[in-house]
Amino acid sequence: xxxxxxxxxEDHPVSRKMLEAMLRRNYDVVCASSxxxxxxxxxxxxxxxxxxxxxxxxxxxxxxxEALRVGGVIxxxxxxxxxxxxxxxxxxxxxxxxxxxxxxxxxxxxxELSIKVKNHLALYEARKEIDAKNRIMERExxxxxxxxxxxLPASFPADDRLEFAVVYKPVSEAGGDFYDLIQFPNSWLAFxxxxxxxxxxxxxxxxxxxxxxxxxxxxxDCTPSxxxxxxxxxxxxxxxDSDFLTLFYGTIHPDSLDFVFSxxxxxxxFLYRSRDGAIEELxxxxxxxxxxxxxxxxxxxxxxxxxxxxxxxxxxxxxxxxPGNEGEPYSLxxxxxxxxxxxxxxxxxxxxxxxxxxxxxxxxTVFEDDVTMLLISVR
Numbered sequence: 001x002x003x004x005x006x007x008x009x010e011d012h013p014v015s016r017k018m019l020e021a022m023l024r025r026n027y028d029v030v031c032a033s034s035x036x037x038x039x040x041x042x043x044x045x046x047x048x049x050x051x052x053x054x055x056x057x058x059x060x061x062x063x064x065x066e067a068l069r070v071g072g073v074i075x076x077x078x079x080x081x082x083x084x085x086x087x088x089x090x091x092x093x094x095x096x097x098x099x100x101x102x103x104x105x106x107x108x109x110x111x112e113l114s115i116k117v118k119n120h121l122a123l124y125e126a127r128k129e130i131d132a133k134n135r136i137m138e139r140e141x142x143x144x145x146x147x148x149x150x151x152l153p154a155s156f157p158a159d160d161r162l163e164f165a166v167v168y169k170p171v172s173e174a175g176g177d178f179y180d181l182i183q184f185p186n187s188w189l190a191f192x193x194x195x196x197x198x199x200x201x202x203x204x205x206x207x208x209x210x211x212x213x214x215x216x217x218x219x220x221d222c223t224p225s226x227x228x229x230x231x232x233x234x235x236x237x238x239x240x241d242s243d244f245l246t247l248f249y250g251t252i253h254p255d256s257l258d259f260v261f262s263x264x265x266x267x268x269x270f271l272y273r274s275r276d277g278a279i280e281e282l283x284x285x286x287x288x289x290x291x292x293x294x295x296x297x298x299x300x301x302x303x304x305x306x307x308x309x310x311x312x313x314x315x316x317x318x319x320x321x322x323p324g325n326e327g328e329p330y331s332l333x334x335x336x337x338x339x340x341x342x343x344x345x346x347x348x349x350x351x352x353x354x355x356x357x358x359x360x361x362x363x364x365t366v367f368e369d370d371v372t373m374l375l376i377s378v379r
Contacts, residue, residue, distance in 0.1 A: 003028050004121050007047035009038040009064065010083060011056040015106070019051060019083075022110055023117070035059030035067065042073045049121055050074065051104070054084040062098050069099045077127045079120040083108075140201050148204045151211050153181050157189060161254045161379050164191075165347035167355055169371040176203040177314050177372040180211060182218055188251050190222050193374050195246045195266065195314045206243060210235070224249050224262035228286065228297040232264070235290035245289040248282070248312050250376075257304040257378060262297045264289045267315050270336055272343050274307025279336055282310075309347070310376040311339050316369030320358060323365040330361050347377045 005028045010016040013033070020029045030045050032038035036059055038052070050068065054061035061082055068074045080099060085106045102116055148170075156164035170177060176196035183189050194210055196203045210231075217230045227249060235245065248269055250261035263269075265288030268281040284300030313335070320330045335354065342353040351373050358371070 004048040004125075005030065005045060006049045006051065006117065007032065007038065007042060007045065008051045009033075009035065009056075009061075010051070010053045012053075015053075015083075015108075019108065019113075022108070022113060027117075035061070035064035038064055039067050039071070039073055042068055047074065048078065048124060049117060050078065050080045051117075052080055052082055052100070054082050054086065062094060065098050065100060077124060077131070079124050081116060081120065143201075145204070148178070148207055151178060151180075151207055153179070157181060157183050159189070159254050161257065162189065162252065163347050163377045163379060165351050165375045165377070167351045167371065167373040169355075169367070171316070171367050171370050176207075177316070177370040178207040178210065179372065179374050180214060182215070182222070184218075184222050186222075187255065188222050188253050190218065190249065190251045191312075191374065191376065192247060192249045193266065193312045193314065193372065195370070195372075197242070197244050202243070206239065206245070209238065210245060222251050223299075224251060224260055225297045225299045228262050228264050228289070229295065232289045232295045232297075233293060236293045239290040244291045246315075247289055248285075250282075250310065250312075252304065252376070259302050259304050259310075261300050262286070263300075264297065267313055267318065267332070269310055269312040270339060271302075272309040272311070272340065274305060274309075277340075279340060304378045306378055308378045309343055309350070312374040312376075314370060314372045316367060316371045317354075317358060317373065319369060320362050320367055320371070321365060322361060323363040330358060334361070347375045350377075351375055 006023055007030050008016060008019045009032045010019060011033050016031050016033065020031055023029050030041055030047065032041045035056055052061045052064060059067070065080050069076060079101045081102045081104055082100045083104055083106065101120055104113055104116060166179065168177065178194040178196065179192060181189065181191045192214065194207070196206045213231060213234045217227055217234065221227065228247065246266040247264040248261070248266040250259060252259050261282055261284065263283060263285030268283045271280040271282055273280065282300055284298045286295050286297035318330050318332045318335055322328045338354050338357045339350070342350050345353065354373065
């Protein structure tokens with residue numbers, strides 16, 4: 001890293017030369033004799049720190065720091081230290097409000113000047129390093145978000161008997177929720193909803209890994225129990241110890257409406273039965289994916305009828321809490337009730353009513369987890 005550049009703004013020639021002599025051994029120093037000259041010099045030299053006299057003819061120090069900061073001549077993080085003979089608190093308060101970070105009182109003490117300049121430059125360099133890392137993180141998050149969006153189905157399959165709707169609201173640019181649909185040559189249609197532990201870049205990468213493994217495992221067989229067992233073995237071999245996934249995987253034959261499913265540690269989806277208005281919870285399955293080897297998964301089997309609906313959701317919905325310290329969760333019971341109350345509506349509107357109720361419940365509280373719902377409706 002090169003030498004830091006300091007701009008000294010002082011109208012008194014002797015004081016200006018004295019300050020330059022104190023600093024030039026360790027820093028590159030540029031000098032201005034007025035506020036107007038300081039603004040032009042700062043545009044050309046981009047200083048890392050400014051020593052600025054308050055009492056100058058024409059544009060005083062307060063006006064100069066405003067021109068430098070508000071005008072965008074120097075970065076807002078560049079430290080400005082006022083040079084002043086004033087010792088009253090009102091002047092110091094005015095200077096701090098104007099954007100100065102510190103004061104050095106005339107006559108200048110060489111030791112005080114050296115320490116304050118060194119410390120504020122160190123803070124500025126640390127700030128620049130943090131900002132650079134934040135920019136890298138923001139870029140990584142943007143890339144992870146683009147990756148995750150590319151993994152989601154671009155559209156739902158067109159089918160005379162089945163209609164799909166989805167709500168997908170990640171808590172950050174790259175969340176941990178993911179869903180997918182596959183149509184097999186034998187007419188079976190499979191859908192999956194995944195919740196990856198955590199958020200951010202790592203979760204997006206795990207989501208990409210899951211999709212590759214999922215499509216590989218289901219290439220020759222869509223049987224839920226076998227698919228989940230194979231997924232678990234593959235993921236256990238590659239995932240870090242602290243990472244895991246929950247998954248609900250279902251297959252439907254559009255002609256017979258046979259429905260076969262398995263649940264790997266995912267919240268139990270709701271199956272609404274149109275014949276009697278009852279709601280069943282789909283629990284058959286086994287433990288979450290990627291945590292333990294050699295797991296066996298059970299299957300659930302049933303036949304769907306016209307008007308039936310399957311609501312698959314992640315735990316970010318029932319676990320969403322009210323604002324304040326009550327900690328009351330939205331709960332599975334409330335989700336089931338709102339789903340049931342609006343089950344007569346078109347699928348997309350059914351989900352919309354649930355989201356409106358969830359947002360009303362949460363109020364101003366920011367969701368701490370991703371919110372994803374997939375609704376499959378039988379026509």
